[in-house]
Amino acid sequence: AQKITQTQPGMFVQEKEAVTLDCTYDTSDPSYGLFWYKQPSSGEMIFLIYQGSYDQQNATEGRYSLNFQKARKSANLVISASQLGDSAMYFCAMREGDTGGFKTIFGAGTRLFVKA
């Protein structure tokens, strides 16, 4: 069965420093996609970055990068040069490549606090 684990309920980081948010997953399907979303206090869910199970290189999107270690089943989000606006809840999600439908599961989330 699918499973996503985010072990850090809360994290603090100093402004302008880098931070890594952990995510591990479990699946028996060789085809899957991993996603990170940001949810600020306003409530909307904002897509950040995607990594496919067959991608050879780690995904990057601006200040966001995904440290994908397939053998360890981890997909950690790295935010470089943190900004005050990065303070938010961050969710890791996985969708398996089941042709019958694309059930997506989310981790419990990590709340990031950026200190000035």
Added chain:
Amino acid sequence: DSGVTQTPKHLITATGQRVTLRCSPRSGDLSVYWYQQSLDQGLQFLIQYYNGEERAKGNILERFSAQQFPDLHSELNLSSLELGDSALYFCASSGQGYTDTQYFGPGTRLTVL
């Protein structure tokens, strides 16, 4: 702006009542997903529709139902509401493949009194 619209933004109702939440997907997206986000359960996948057909089902209660119409908008119907149904309900849309990103709407905050 993700391009996914949801109405209403807020909904306050009483226990036992029935409500309908509406979602319009991004232009070109055929898949619509519904999620429930509550404090104690986190973000839970409810159901997915693709081009009018149900494709995947998650932890959706029997009191809840959904459909996707020919114009691709979707509605989530919640009936016999209980206090525990109070939550933020998100709709998301995506393209056809499992690698396609889901873009979320702003959500509907449901409060059951």
